[in-house]
Amino acid sequence: MNYFFSIQNKELKCSLTIPRFRNHSKINKDYLLFSAKIDKDQWCINEIKNSSCNNFFFLKNQQLDNFQVFFLAKKKEIKKKFFNELLNFNFFTDTMPDFRSNLKVEIKESGFSSYQADYPFSLCVKKGSVLSPLSILLNKHADKNYIFFKNIFFKPIKVSFKIYFVDLEKKQILEIKEALTNQTNEIEVDPSLIKPNVYIFSDKYLGIPIYVSIKDGHISMEHTHPPHLYIWGDDKFQRVNELKNKINEIIIKKNN
Amino acid sequence: MKLLLKKIINTDLITKIRNSIGIKKLPINNYLLTKNFSISDAFLWRTDNNFKTVFKYSDLLRLFFNQLNTKIEIHFYDKNHIFIKKIKNNSIKLSNILEIDKDLMEGKEDYGVFYIFHSAEKNLNSSIRNSCYTGFSYNNALPSFVHGNCPTTYQYINNKDETLINKDIVGLSFLQNKKYKIQNFFEGLTKLEIFIQNPTTKTISLRINNNSLKMYQKTSLIYDVTKYNEVEIVSNCLFLRPLIFCYRNNYIDVHHG
Secondary structure (H helix, E strand, C coil): CECCCCCCCCCCEEEEEEEEECCCCCCCCCCCEEEEEEEEEEEEEECCCCCCCCCCEEEEEEHHCCCCEEEEEEEECCCCCCCCCCCCCCCCCCCCCCCCEEEEEECCCCEEEECCCCCEHHHHCCCCEEEEEECCCCCCCCCCCCEEEEECCCCCCCCCCEEEEEEEECEEEEEEEECCCCCCEECCCCCHHHHHHHHHEEEEEEEEEEEEEECCCCCEECCCCCHHHHHEEHHHHHHHHHHHHHHCCCCCCCHH | HHHHHHHCCCHHHHHHHHHHHHHCCCCCCCCCCCCCCHHHHHHECCCCCCCEEEEEEEHHHHHHHCCCCCCCEEEECCCCCCEEEEEEEECCCEEEEECCCCCCCCCCCEEEEEEEEEECCCCCCCEEEEECCCEEECCCCCEEEEEECEEEEEEEEECCCCCCCCCCCEEECCCCCCCEEECCCCCCCEEEEEECCCCCCCEEEEECEEEEEEECCCCEEEEECCCCCCCEEEEHHHHHHHCCEEEECCCCEECCC
């Protein structure tokens, strides 16, 4: 199943649209919209009422933040209010092509940009590291560049982890940012870091990096693919791990 | 035994039969492409209506296979899939940018697709799929970026004769019954377009909100759907996910459907 999430930022107004249908079939009104938020070391689940209209659930800026996650489930699948961990409640959002919501950010009377904002459950239960190129989706000539690094971890914990800005060519760490699990982490990126050889690398926790550039009121928002998607073959994870191990060596060297 | 069975059920012929009769359909068949191929998504270029396209791509062979001095070729086609030109780059960096405007496209103010192929001297134990990023700049404004969408075409990674292999990655069904409803509600827009490419080497039939169309092999289409809040595509192609161009006056939002 997929969880869905949002972004909260002082200059961007955000909205989230979640379909009530799979991309190949009709509306299924048995599936309701729920939110999950950490409350006293547990996941607190609430049904979000009065947000649907015909085929969609609509969530507005004031209903969204960097901490809640959303999912579709039948009422009978949510038998209690508090959970010790996030679960794979159902398979409704397991589709090919991917089931997607629409997260839109906009600046009043100016630009807007959308992204699918789906976070597969399989990603919630793993630890690891994310490697993603910086200059591909950011623009050093933009007025502002952000990375919104979303982590959803199945345990209701807030743990700090590091996001490194690494120059792969020079084998140097250029910048280190702190992030937290179970939130959308906002990182404003200095234009001097936006270079072809610079990648971000998250240490110990996975997530989805979403890149936002803003210039003259126009916005571009998109995520990068996980690296293994670029390789077809039996050794794809080995290849990606070899690359990540090289970066780990750079980090260890820096820390020593 | 299990491997042999897997090998048999994923052969071209069996896959075609599975897709035709709708049993265990395989929208994207990469089973036979796992060694020594450079696979490319079909990327849209557009230079019509004051658009420019920016393509950002990585040197995948250097990044994942430590190969130096790698090369790429980018093959451009118009919307009817007529070949326009080929660009070669023998000195690519880890991350690269190509700006596609009407001058690069031989003066054409139109649209079409392009493919990128990486080539290496040494054989690999895998294949690479380029699914990098295209940005669309409207009236010279900040480009709106989207990632690659659908693997479509491939050639050998150490290709000497530089020919594309004319076999399909995306499957077809016998019936025009594959529905794809875009999971978004469109409102408050001044214009809404969808871009579709037929990723196969066969003619496909499709309906966009009940408007019937045919698309010949590998051709592409930008279709105006401004009057609709919801968009549904029904076709005999098993993977036909469009790119969406939302306009609000001079501002655009390009994303995958």
